[in-house]
Amino acid sequence: MDTPPNDLSIADLQQHIRRMYYDKDVARGVDGTFMWLMEEVGELASALRGSDRENLQEEFADVIAWLFTIANVADVNLADALSAKYGQGCPGCRHLECQCSLDEKP
Numbered sequence: 001m002d003t004p005p006n007d008l009s010i011a012d013l014q015q016h017i018r019r020m021y022y023d024k025d026v027a028r029g030v031d032g033t034f035m036w037l038m039e040e041v042g043e044l045a046s047a048l049r050g051s052d053r054e055n056l057q058e059e060f061a062d063v064i065a066w067l068f069t070i071a072n073v074a075d076v077n078l079a080d081a082l083s084a085k086y087g088q089g090c091p092g093c094r095h096l097e098c099q100c101s102l103d104e105k106p
Contacts, residue, residue, distance in 0.1 A: 011079040017068040025073050033073055037066040 008016060025033055044059040071078045085091055090098040092105070 009079070010082060011077070013064075014068050014071060014078050017065055018072045021069055022072055025069050028073075030070060030073050033066065033070050037063070037070060040066050 028036075040059065040062040044056075044063050047056040047059040050056070068078060071081075088094065089096040090100060092098065092100045
């Protein structure tokens with residue numbers, strides 16, 4: 001069994017998730033995979049209201065993993081997408097430290 005490094009880049013993690021789950025994910029499709037992501041988001045919401053740090057970390061990890069899974073099925077490179085949208089700063093105001101007002105979504 002290959003042991004992944006503790007600190008994976010976005011591209012590395014997407015490939016890691018792909019190696020583990022791609023065939024199952026493609027068989028499930030985007031819609032089915034999206035429903036799993038929504039279930040995990042709900043579990044994260046519950047964990048955020050609790051005090052169990054270990055559970056909170058697990059739920060954050062699950063949400064990220066399912067997001068990467070959907071990206072793989074939809075053939076989206078998340079490293080490229082994140083860099084294109086956020087690599088030059090806030091997409092709203094274009095500053096490295098967001099200057100958008102609190103009542104607007106950047």
